[in-house]
Amino acid sequence: MARLLARLGLGRALAFGLAIALAMLRILDPAPLEELRLRTFDFFQLAEPREAAAHPAIIVDIDEESLRSLGQWPWPRTLVADLVDRLTALGAAAIGFDVIFAEADRYSPGSIIDLVQGLDAQSRERIRALPTNDAILAQAFRNSRVVLGESAVLGAGSQAGPAKRQIGIATLGADPKPFLIEYSGLLRNIPLLEEAATATGMLTINPERDGIVRRVPLAMRAQGLVLPSLSLAMLRAVSPAGQVIIRADPSGVQSIGIRELEMPTDRNGQIFVHFDHHDPARFVSAKDVLAGDVPPEKIAQKLVLIGTSATGLFDRQTTPVDASVPGVEVHAQILENALAGSYISYPDYAMAGELAAALAASLAIILLAPALGAALLAVLGILIATSLAGASWYFYTRQGLLFDFTYPLASALAVYLVLVFTNYLRAQTERAQVRSAFGQYLAPDLVEELVRAPEKLVLGGEEREMTFMFSDVRGFTAISESYKHDPSGLTSLMNRLLTPLTEAIISQKGTVDKYMGDAVMAFWNAPLVDAEHARNACFAALDMRERIASLNRRREVEAKANGAEFLPLRIGIGVNTGTCVVGNMGSDLRFNYTVLGDAVNLTSRIEGQTKNYGVTIMAGASTMRAAGEGFAALELDIIKVKGKSEPEIVYAIFGASDLAASEAFRTLRDHMRQMLACYRGQEWKRALNELDACRAFEKEFDLKFLLDLYASRICAFRQSPPPADWDGVYIAEEK
Incomplete structure (x- = not known):
């Protein structure tokens, strides 16, 4: 083990x-x-209750209407006798009582004679000689097939002594008595009625701890006797065999019944009642029976239970399918289970x-x-x-x-x-162990990735098309010098600068690769795939521009409040798209997740050219192709940056789709295209004319530096024209 x-x-x-x-x-x-x-x-x-197609057991209900018409319970026994006689006449197969006649009828003539004043002794003796109400009811029992109910009690002793008539019970297998539920006493009927009845049966119903009736004992023990339930006694009363069979084995009771109607039980002799929903069709009013308003076919050959649904008589039970039903209906449903053979068992x-x-x-x-x-x-x-x-x-x-x-x-x-x-x-x-073992040797971000996927602890990477970004603060040296006596202020400024730039990148699904002083390097489409990497990078660049403008406005207010000189932060942003290698780069001892490739180097060169053209955001042609429509972008030039042999078309991005759709920008873009076409075709005069047309938008789009640059170039070329086969490419000498 x-x-x-x-x-x-x-x-x-x-x-x-x-x-x-x-x-x-x-x-x-x-x-x-x-x-x-x-x-x-x-x-x-509850999901699939038993469906009762017929009702072999009928309940004669001492309901609220009967109590209002005939008086409160208990009724005189003569009235009950009349009820039994009428049911017998209607052809009831057997009549079971879900009530107990534990005391003599107080309405008998002999019981009330002493309350009558003015009667002579002879009249009193004649009245006392009349049959008691209980005797009349007993005679009705003898004329029918009646099963009286009894109830188990927890107190010691019995109200009426041992039973006068014990039904025959046969046991098959082991002795069932040790498994049957035992009670210390019984609540019985008066002997006169019990002797007249065909049989007696137990009314006891034991709700579970939660108050729901699920199981009912078909047999139980009390006073040393094995006693059947009311429903079992009624089945025995109408059965030719006339014997109750209890089948048991060493584990407990297995079934209880009569001959062909053995019902499966739990080890304690309790049946899991297969419930149907409460059905008014099972009930007839006692008042209607006494009034003769019940047709014979409703009663004939049926097992009849006499009980009550009246709330005031406190015989209500909760079942798995109904919140409140008359207790007598539980006995009726057990009879239906037996006669229909519809059992459930555990x-x-x-x-x-x-x-x-x-x-x-x-x-x-x-x-x-x-x-x-x-x-x-x-x-x-x-x-x-x-x-x-x-x-x-x-x-x-x-x-x-x-x-x-x-x-x-x-x-x-x-x-x-x-x-x-x-x-x-x-x-x-394991993560804690990895952090402890490698934290001193690897970059924190790589440690976290190693924690998630240790198999990535290898050098190398994969080729992937990505979009890259470099940003740098122009004139940061001068700004730094203004903080030479306040290093903490410079640190605070760096945090205020890099935080919004980082937020702009991350909000557009970018990955910040590294910070290099005041510069930021970022990329898109790694480590997570981003199909819109070029567009997201352009949106991030525009957002960075707006965030820096917002930061400058706050800093200007702060500078005025402190009487200090305000030096605005101006950034250049280069964006480019191309294929590179992305993955863990470095040595066997220390490496980082980064990118390598010619497209990355070109991005850095493009960012460096922003100051030479006087624009904030410059993007390569590959980025603009990948980004598609939706950006206000102007073609700036065809340049060959330092260290590159192939020329690159570069663009300036001024805004998103709303600006691109404006009349002003579309007019500017048309003039700029014409100017560049004339410039590359060495049509210097026409180029200057188009350049002058662009100056109408100089202030709106902050183009003075760019337009002056082209004016200077055109003037220089007019003085010293390029070769006839000139391709319009500008050789950038500075990074």
Whole structure:
């Protein structure tokens, strides 16, 4: 076992131990676990209750209307006798009472004669000689087939002594008495009525701890006797066999019934009632029976139960399918279960099946979890859950067998959570170890990536098309000198500068590669794929320009308030798109996730040219092609930067789609295109004319530096023209 646990690892060993512990818990079956199981069975019955096509048991209801018409309960026994006689005449197969006649009728003539004043002795004796109401009711019982109800009590003793008539009970197999629920006493009917009745049966219904009636004992023990329930006694009363059979084995009671109507029970002789919803069709009013308003076919050959639905008589029960039903209806539904053969049961082997399912599901998760990813493990969990629930539902609906799927499901879930928790702890421990081992040698960002994916701890990278950005503050040396006596102020300024630039980059899905003093290098489309990398880089550049403008406005206000000189921050931003190598670059001891390639170097050169053309944002032709429409961009020149042999068309970006669609920008762009065409075609006069047309927008787009630059070049070329085969490329001598 120790070797097995070592091979499993700590997490899986704990999960395996938990599965065994949960199996032991199921064997002990504490109250909360049993309640969860019973609630599951409630759900089954509520989702698909029994459908009663016919009602072989009819309830004569001492309802509110009957009480209003005939008086409050208890009624005179003569009235009850009349009710029994009428039901007998209507052809009732048997009549069962869900009421107990525990005392003599106080309305009998002999009981009330002493309350009458002025009667002579002879009249009193004649009245006393009349039959009592109880005797009249007893005679009605003898003329019919009546089963009287009795109730178990927890107090010692019995109200009426031992039974005068004990029905025959046959036991098959083991002695069932040790398993039957035992009560210390009985609440009985008066002997006169019990002797006249065909049989007696127990009315006792035991709701579970939550107050819901699910199981009803078909037989129980009291005063050393085995006593049948009311429903069982009624079935025996109409059965030719006339004998109750209790089948048991060493594990407990298996079934109780009569001959062909054996009903499966739990080990204590209780039947799981297969409930139908409350149905008014089961009920007839006692008032209507006494009035002769009930047709014979409603009663003929039916098992008749006399009980009450009146709220004031406090005989209401909660079932899995109804919040409140008359208690007598529970007995009626047991009779329907028996006569229709519609049973549900929780067999002895159910616990073994649930344990096997729980262990199988738990072991499947324990053994397969390391080989499955999170998604497949979730699929496995869903498969286990649906299989367990589906199997339980099948056995309930097709076989009438109750199996609890919540226990194996909860067991598997607990095992899964233990695995998740221990894996999390192990991962956190491994991350801490990696940080401790490599934190002194690797860059922090690479350490974090190594924590997430140690397989990336190799040199090299992959080729990918990306967009790059360099930004730099112009004239930063002069600004730095103004802080030569305030180093902390310079640090604060750097933070105020780099923070908004970084936020602009990150907000557009960019990755900040590094800070180089006042310069920032960033790239797009790595490590995460970004199909819109060129557009996002251009949007980030525009956002950076706006954020710097906002920062300058705040700094100007601060400078005026402090009486200090205000030196605005001006940045140049170069953007370019191309193929490069991206990955971990460096030495075997220290490396960073970065980019290398000619396109990266060109980006740096483009950024350096922003100051030479007097623009804030300059982009290469590849970027503008990849970015597509939606930007206010002007072609600036065809330049050959230092260190490059191939010329590059460069553009200045002034804004987004709203500016690009404006009349002013479209006019400017047309004149600028004409100017460049004339310039490259050496049509100097026409070029100057177009340049003059562009000056109408000089202030709006801050073009003075750029237009003056081209005016100076044109004047120089007019004095000293380039060769006839000149291609219009400008050779940039400065970086």
